[in-house]
Amino acid sequence: MTVDAVAASAACDRCGTFSPDRKPLGSRQLCPACVTHLVQGARFWSSRYLTGVGVLLNPTAAAVLLALNYQRLGEAAKARQAWINAVVLLLCYGAVLATEVQIPRGVLLGVGIGLGLYLGRSFHETWERLKAAGAQSASRVLPVLFTLLVLAAFVTALVFLTPGEGLTE
Numbered sequence: 001m002t003v004d005a006v007a008a009s010a011a012c013d014r015c016g017t018f019s020p021d022r023k024p025l026g027s028r029q030l031c032p033a034c035v036t037h038l039v040q041g042a043r044f045w046s047s048r049y050l051t052g053v054g055v056l057l058n059p060t061a062a063a064v065l066l067a068l069n070y071q072r073l074g075e076a077a078k079a080r081q082a083w084i085n086a087v088v089l090l091l092c093y094g095a096v097l098a099t100e101v102q103i104p105r106g107v108l109l110g111v112g113i114g115l116g117l118y119l120g121r122s123f124h125e126t127w128e129r130l131k132a133a134g135a136q137s138a139s140r141v142l143p144v145l146f147t148l149l150v151l152a153a154f155v156t157a158l159v160f161l162t163p164g165e166g167l168t169e
């Protein structure tokens with residue numbers, strides 16, 4: 001038995017079954033049965049979709065979708081990190097919107113695109129494996145509608161909370 005064969009024939013990180021066919025998925029090595037179970041039990045957003053949402057819509061939304069993807073995969077640590085990123089991003093957006101300091105639009109746009117690309121790329125390899133295992137895409141419409149609603153609520157709240165500024169000018 002080669003070293004590779006011994007390493008491969010270890011316990012599945014999800015169910016503990018010894019399997020010679022473990023494959024990496026996210027940060028775990030899973031047996032084929034667990035991969036099938038995960039892929040059939042949930043739908044995921046592709047890395048390309050995450051990038052699109054992050055770049056064109058809002059990086060916070062992409063971070064939330066990434067967190068949901070990891071939650072569905074049972075990757076608690078990665079999901080927690082993505083939720084923390086989403087909260088931090090949301091606070092940053094709030095601070096930027098509420099601040100008196102004018103930040104050039106080009107800088108904001110550049111940061112948003114960079115974050116979107118980064119978030120999408122971080123899920124690329126996992127999505128490729130999910131796709132190869134037959135994973136289906138989650139709704140592409142709902143996150144967009146939800147994000148637009150949240151953004152609209154955010155802007156409306158800001159206009160009401162900032163007397164003498166905003167749309168009345």
Ligand SMILES: [Zn+2]
Pocket residue numbers: 012013014015016017030031032033034035
């Ligand atoms: Zn397993």
